[in-house]
Amino acid sequence: xxxxxxxxxxxxxxxxxxxxxxxxxxxxxxxxxxxxxxxxxxxxxxxxxxxxxxxxxxxxxxxxxxxxxxxxxxxxxxxxxxxxxxxxxxxxxxxxxxxxxxxxxxxxxxxxxxxxxxxxxxxxxxxxxxxxxxxxxxxxxxxxxxxxxxxxxxxxxxxxxxxxxxxxxxxxxxxxxxxxxxx
Amino acid sequence: xxxxxxxxxxxxxxxxxxxxxxxxxxxxxxxxxxxxxxxxxxxxxxxxxxxxxxxxxxxxxxxxxxxxxxxxxxxxxxxxxxxxxxxxxxxxxxxxxxxxxxxxxxxxxxxxxxxxxxxxxxxxxxxxxxxxxxxxxxxxxxxxxxxxxxxxxxxxxxxxxxxxxxxxxxxxxxxxxxxxxxxxxxxxxxxxxxxxxxxxxxxxxxxxxxxxxxxxxxxxxxxxxxxxxxxxxxxxxxxxxxxxxxxxxxxxxxxxxxxxxxxxxxxxxxxxxxxxxxxxxxxxxxxxxxxxxxxxxxxxxxxxxxxxxxxxxxxxxxxxxxxxxxxxxxxxxxxxxxxxxxxxxxxxxxxxxxxxxxxxxxxxxxxxxxxxxxxxxxxxxxxxxxxxxxxxxxxxxxxxxxxxxxxxx
Numbered sequence: 102x103x104x105x106x107x108x109x110x111x112x113x114x115x116x117x118x119x120x121x122x123x124x125x126x127x128x129x130x131x132x133x134x135x136x137x138x139x140x141x142x143x144x145x146x147x148x149x150x151x152x153x154x155x156x157x158x159x160x161x162x163x164x165x166x167x168x169x170x171x172x173x174x175x176x177x178x179x180x181x182x183x184x185x186x187x188x189x190x191x192x193x194x195x196x197x198x199x200x201x202x203x204x205x206x207x208x209x210x211x212x213x214x215x216x217x218x219x220x221x222x223x224x225x226x227x228x229x230x231x232x233x234x235x236x237x238x239x240x241x242x243x244x245x246x247x248x249x250x251x252x253x254x255x256x257x258x259x260x261x262x263x264x265x266x267x268x269x270x271x272x273x274x275x276x277x278x279x280x281x282x283x284x
Numbered sequence: 285x286x287x288x289x290x291x292x293x294x295x296x297x298x299x300x301x302x303x304x305x306x307x308x309x310x311x312x313x314x315x316x317x318x319x320x321x322x323x324x325x326x327x328x329x330x331x332x333x334x335x336x337x338x339x340x341x342x343x344x345x346x347x348x349x350x351x352x353x354x355x356x357x358x359x360x361x362x363x364x365x366x367x368x369x370x371x372x373x374x375x376x377x378x379x380x381x382x383x384x385x386x387x388x389x390x391x392x393x394x395x396x397x398x399x400x401x402x403x404x405x406x407x408x409x410x411x412x413x414x415x416x417x418x419x420x421x422x423x424x425x426x427x428x429x430x431x432x433x434x435x436x437x438x439x440x441x442x443x444x445x446x447x448x449x450x451x452x453x454x455x456x457x458x459x460x461x462x463x464x465x466x467x468x469x470x471x472x473x474x475x476x477x478x479x480x481x482x483x484x485x486x487x488x489x490x491x492x493x494x495x496x497x498x499x500x501x502x503x504x505x506x507x508x509x510x511x512x513x514x515x516x517x518x519x520x521x522x523x524x525x526x527x528x529x530x531x532x533x534x535x536x537x538x539x540x541x542x543x544x545x546x547x548x549x550x551x552x553x554x555x556x557x558x559x560x561x562x563x564x565x566x567x568x569x570x571x572x573x574x575x576x577x578x579x580x581x582x583x584x585x586x587x588x589x590x591x592x593x594x595x596x597x598x599x600x601x602x603x604x605x606x607x608x609x610x611x612x613x614x615x616x617x618x619x620x621x622x623x624x625x626x627x628x629x630x631x632x633x634x635x636x637x638x639x640x641x642x643x644x645x646x647x648x649x650x651x652x653x654x655x656x657x658x659x660x661x662x663x664x665x666x667x668x669x670x671x672x673x674x675x676x677x678x679x680x681x682x683x684x685x686x687x688x689x690x691x692x693x
Contacts, residue, residue: 118612123612123616126609126612127613127616129682132681132682133681134684143684147646147649147685148644148645148646149626149645150606150625150626150627150634150645150646150649151606151627152683152684152685154684175682175683175684176682176683176684177604177606177682177683177684177685178606178609178627179606179608179609179625179627179628180608180609180612181627182606182609182627183609183682219632
């Protein structure tokens with residue numbers, strides 16, 4: 102059977118998805134809620150159309166270093182959002198926390214064999230979700246948070262605020278239309 | 285051959301395990317009717333000359349062009365000299381908005397449109413604003429309908445035109461065009477309607493509808509792409525947007541796309557022949573699709589007007605579903621449909637139509653438009669009704685949002 106591939110699947114996004122993106126999307130790895138996670142990272146906003154929640158369980162490897170022992174995701178969003186979520190769980194599983202924190206946008210895009218330009222922000226979202234999950238773990242354990250991670254957390258928080266501002270705009274538009282309708 | 289490789293192949297009986305293909309995006313584009321294709325193909329090499337040429341070759345092309353014009357004019361209740369050919373509904377709408385605004389500057393600088401118009405009207409109006417015109421965008425009710433009283437209230441001394449589409453392309457809601465037209469006549473304001481989604485599907489008559497300008501398109505009625513018309517009532521002042529060699533009585537320059545226009549006229553004749561039979565057939569299938577979806581999928585809702593709607597469009601939205609994922613899942617099962625989700629648009633903004641109808645962005649993200657047409661079959665409806673619930677369930681399984689109270693967390 103010839104599997105329907107991106108040739109039959111021209112996304113409306115100005116660029117087609119790769120076969121690997123479609124594979125992750127169709128059969129995502131490590132999805133679902135995790136019971137008693139050690140850390141949770143929640144990023145995105147339903148108003149924009151992408152929400153990613155990443156759960157991590159932390160263990161130790163043979164060298165007694167802390168590693169991402171288990172990882173799961175729950176994502177609401179487009180094909181790219183689901184595929185990047187799935188890909189980052191594969192990439193992070195078994196890695197030391199230091200190595201997991203080094204997973205970035207470029208790495209995820211490479212893992213997926215590319216993303217349409219308009220969808221690149223989804224790979225940022227996935228890397229942010231993982232950083233937030235590890236941040237959450239450090240905070241719960243009252244660890245000293247590495248400077249890089251703290252900065253990342255601050256940036257994500259700032260961006261969250263911008264998105265909430267954007268949401269406010271939507272409320273304004275709605276009100277405008279409502280009032281016009283009333284008038 | 286590159287072109288051949290990109291064609292979506294139809295499933296043949298011989299191909300085992302191949303994906304069944306169901307096209308449910310007729311509101312976006314229609315395939316050319318085989319009967320139309322046959323006649324256009326037969327004329328493809330023969331009717332080639334410039335319809336402006338005086339020799340017999342040119343006059344043969346001219347005859348095809350004028351015969352097509354007469355057929356289409358008669359179908360919308362107009363005279364031939366009131367019908368102007370363009371390349372697309374987008375071009376017709378640009379010409380209507382910009383051309384009328386430009387030619388009637390002495391009368392005023394205010395135009396009125398609805399907030400659910402097609403992008404080509406929205407953007408043309410926005411451009412006029414940049415040229416010093418003022419634009420009123422009328423809101424719609426939750427069914428996507430314009431209130432004619434709002435039109436009356438919005439008209440002022442400097443209003444030159446009103447443009448409200450006949451039926452909306454996303455939700456299918458039909459507007460009270462006759463009433464709006466009557467108001468515009470009383471107030472001496474020109475009225476344009478974009479009938480791209482209705483011409484060939486429901487009766488379109490410029491006199492009954494009280495319109496001064498009307499847009500209709502070939503590619504929505506199983507004709508070739510590259511042809512559309514703008515009806516301009518005799519006596520209406522309008523400036524060209526494309527200047528040149530004086531074709532289309534000087535309103536639209538450029539060598540006429542005679543064969544596409546010929547196909548447009550043939551497709552219109554075919555549509556008229558089929559309408560009485562096709563309308564109830566499509567409506568029956570659409571209503572079955574609607575009932576089946578709303579019944580079998582929890583958290584599914586209808587968009588648009590339940591009755592005042594073109595017979596072939598169904599728009600629904602699903603709680604906690606993102607439309608692009610839904611469209612691709614459907615496509616992987618061979619079903620072609622569309623969505624108003626932000627993620628599926630080049631601008632990354634949710635459908636302005638659904639937002640204008642009062643939906644929240646997160647609701648618009650979960651919208652699905654299924655539009656039926658001439659080659660839709662009952663078994664297509666069965667196939668979609670079978671595939672859709674499992675796709676929705678699967679996407680919700682992956683999502684962190686499962687119940688409505690979790691939206692705000």
